Amino acid sequence: MGISERKEREKQEMQDLILNAAAKIFLKEGFDKVSIRKIADAIEYSPATIYLYFKDKNELFYAIQKQAFDKFFLYFQTVSPTEDPIDRLRNLGEVYIRFAMENPGYYDLMFIMRAPMESIENALDWDEGSKSHNILHEIVNQCVAKGHFKGQDPFIVAHIIWSFVHGLSSLHVRERMKMFPEDQRENMILEALKVFNDWMKKL
Amino acid sequence: MGISERKEREKQEMQDLILNAAAKIFLKEGFDKVSIRKIADAIEYSPATIYLYFKDKNELFYAIQKQAFDKFFLYFQTVSPTEDPIDRLRNLGEVYIRFAMENPGYYDLMFIMRAPMESIENALDWDEGSKSHNILHEIVNQCVAKGHFKGQDPFIVAHIIWSFVHGLSSLHVRERMKMFPEDQRENMILEALKVFNDWMKKL
DNA sequence: TATTTTTAATAAACACCGTTTAGTAAATTA
DNA sequence: TAATTTACTAAACGGTGTTTATTAAAAATA
Numbered sequence: 001m002g003i004s005e006r007k008e009r010e011k012q013e014m015q016d017l018i019l020n021a022a023a024k025i026f027l028k029e030g031f032d033k034v035s036i037r038k039i040a041d042a043i044e045y046s047p048a049t050i051y052l053y054f055k056d057k058n059e060l061f062y063a064i065q066k067q068a069f070d071k072f073f074l075y076f077q078t079v080s081p082t083e084d085p086i087d088r089l090r091n092l093g094e095v096y097i098r099f100a101m102e103n104p105g106y107y108d109l110m111f112i113m114r115a116p117m118e119s120i121e122n123a124l125d126w127d128e129g130s131k132s133h134n135i136l137h138e139i140v141n142q143c144v145a146k147g148h149f150k151g152q153d154p155f156i157v158a159h160i161i162w163s164f165v166h167g168l169s170s171l172h173v174r175e176r177m178k179m180f181p182e183d184q185r186e187n188m189i190l191e192a193l194k195v196f197n198d199w200m201k202k203l
Numbered sequence: 204m205g206i207s208e209r210k211e212r213e214k215q216e217m218q219d220l221i222l223n224a225a226a227k228i229f230l231k232e233g234f235d236k237v238s239i240r241k242i243a244d245a246i247e248y249s250p251a252t253i254y255l256y257f258k259d260k261n262e263l264f265y266a267i268q269k270q271a272f273d274k275f276f277l278y279f280q281t282v283s284p285t286e287d288p289i290d291r292l293r294n295l296g297e298v299y300i301r302f303a304m305e306n307p308g309y310y311d312l313m314f315i316m317r318a319p320m321e322s323i324e325n326a327l328d329w330d331e332g333s334k335s336h337n338i339l340h341e342i343v344n345q346c347v348a349k350g351h352f353k354g355q356d357p358f359i360v361a362h363i364i365w366s367f368v369h370g371l372s373s374l375h376v377r378e379r380m381k382m383f384p385e386d387q388r389e390n391m392i393l394e395a396l397k398v399f400n401d402w403m404k405k406l
Numbered sequence: 407t408a409t410t411t412t413t414a415a416t417a418a419a420c421a422c423c424g425t426t427t428a429g430t431a432a433a434t435t436a
Numbered sequence: 437t438a439a440t441t442t443a444c445t446a447a448a449c450g451g452t453g454t455t456t457a458t459t460a461a462a463a464a465t466a
Contacts, residue, residue, distance in 0.1 A: 003434075007442090036424060046445045048426080057424065111379055112315065123381045130382040152398060160367070160395045166379075167370030176314055176369075178326050179333040192363045195355060199406060206463075210413090239453060249416045251455080260453065 015053050015063075017043050023064050027105050031061075031113065058119040061109065065116040068106035069128040075099045076135055085142035090197045092139060093165050097193055100169035101186070108173055111166060136162055149203055164196060218256050218266075220246050226267050230308055234264075234316065261322040264312065268319040271309035272331040278302045279338055288345035293400045295342060296368050300396055303372035304389070311376055314369060339365055352406055367399060 021042040025034045036057060040047040054060045075098070079091045100107040109116060110128070120126055140158045143149060149157050168189050171177055177185045224245040228237045239260060243250040257263045278301070282294045303310040312319060313331070323329055343361045346352060352360050371392050374380055380388045 035422080037422085047424085048445055049443080051425070052443070112373070112377055114377065117378050117381070120381060123385060126381040129379065133382060153394070156391065156394050156398050159391055160399050163370030163374060163395060164363070164367045165370070166374055167366030167368070170315070170373055171366060171369055174315055174317065175320050176332060178320070178323060178329040179336060182326060188359065188362055191356070191359050192366060195359050196363050199402065202405070203402060238451085240451085250453085251417085252415055254454070255414070 011053070018050055018053055019060070019063050019067070022060055023067060026064060026109075030105065031108070031115070055119070058115050061113070062116040062119045065109050066128060068103070068110050069132070071103065071106060072099055072110065072132065073135075085139055085146055086148055086201055089139050089143055089161070089200065092136065093161070093193055093197060096165045097169060097189065100173060101189075104173045107169060112170055112174065133158065133162065148200075152203075161200075165193070168192060214256070221253055221256055222263070222266050222270070225263055226270060229267060229312075233308065234311070234318075258322070261318050264316070265319040265322045268312050269331060271306070271313050272335070274306065274309060275302055275313065275335065276338075288342055288349055289351055289404055292342050292346060292364070292403065295339065296364070296396055296400060299368045300372060300392065303376060304392075307376045310372060315373055315377065336361065336365065351403075355406075364403075368396070371395060 018039060022034055022039050025038060025042065036047045036050055040050060050060075054063070075095050076092070079088060079095055081088070083091070117126075137154065137158045140149070140154045140161070144152075144154050144157075172185065172189060177188070180188060221242060225237055225242050228241060228245065239250045239253055243253060253263075257266070278298050279295070282291060282298055284291070286294070320329075340357065340361045343352070343357045343364070347355075347357050347360075375388065375392060380391070383391060
């Protein structure tokens with residue numbers, strides 16, 4: 001019987017409907033302005049209906065986080081695999097920062113906000129987090145294979161790099177550069193990334 | 204007439220009463236659990252009274268942020284001024300990370316949360332931010348004077364270092380290390396800091 | 407001192423919020 | 437056709453930040 005298949009399909013469609021409405025409000029008006037009631041209004045259903053498709057608000061934001069990671073990985077596909085790995089590492093950093101600058105809301109949801117992480121019960125299975133870390137880890141390993149970062153744990157090197165680009169991005173996204181003139185902030189970030197990349201070539 | 208002086212004093216006392224009650228709830232139960240009604244309950248006044256002493260909730264959290272920075276600067280006083288500046292820089296990083304680990308709630312309020320920053324109207328006057336950046340900037344300048352970071356803008360070097368230690372701290376505070384086993388996370392952070400410090404000695 | 411004015415505090419309301427429960431109408435199964 | 441399951445929702449629960457109108461007390465003025 002095709003009824004259960006159709007029902008499965010309808011359930012998926014309804015989930016997407018909710019998700020897209022939520023993402024739309026989130027990207028246009030920010031996290032604080034997304035309420036279950038507002039999403040319900042947008043899709044012309046009652047608020048209670050949303051709870052038939054998502055356990056709670058956190059789970060909804062975890063689903064939007066997944067969409068954000070999809071876009072994030074799309075950015076990374078522009079990093080050419082043919083170059084010298086140390087250049088690829090440089091490129092990776094640039095793409096990371098560019099993603100954060102162009103999609104501050106998504107970046108926030110992925111790496112700063114508490115909400116989506118609260119719906120992960122088993123600490124180890126944050127797949128999106130692992131996947132992004134693996135991309136970086138692989139490139140660092142290729143650098144090590146070419147003689148860079150001699151005598152250093154590649155795992156730690158990768159974490160240093162991630163911490164640095166996340167620090168740059170999150171200080172910007174969460175407005176902790178207010179002591180610098182606004183028209184200099186973006187330049188500071190790009191310059192810092194450049195200098196850091198030069199350091200890495202020497203190590 | 205001493206009446207206006209007494210009134211001034213009483214206003215200050217009331218502000219402190221509110222602030223301390225709020226800080227107490229914040230540190231014990233976290234940001235989400237601090238409500239105006241709960242603060243009012245704790246001090247045995249009506250919720251509306253709080254608005255006679257603080258414009259809104261953001262301003263209240265900005266005041267708690269100031270207290271957090273006071274503690275932060277206390278930590279920094281343990282950084283010895285007699286050492287070689289590059290060792291002082293290493294020490295500064297260690298103290299920064301230690302503060303974040305020992306006071307995650309305060310760290311969050313200072314460098315991650317949106318709430319307190321929303322009550323700063325004039326972008327440039329985030330005094331606490333400037334002050335902490337100056338401490339770092341001064342030590343970097345001393346390193347440059349001793350021949351470190353040759354040919355590099357000390358301002359940018361300082362921002363790289365801050366971004367890195369903030370990245371380490373905030374990934375930890377906001378639970379973005381869930382893909383690593385819990386008992387390894389703290390070690391990863393300390394190891395990353397150590398390796399980064401070794402890098403800096405070479406530059 | 408008596409009266410007016412100012413101040414400090416609050417009760418109550420406004421407009422929201424996430425989530426749960428009990429009930430209904432439609433779709434599906436028997 | 438009757439019984440059951442499913443999809444949905446109205447209404448309520450217990451919260452939230454903030455504003456307004458009112459009152460009682462304190463201070464200033466006459």
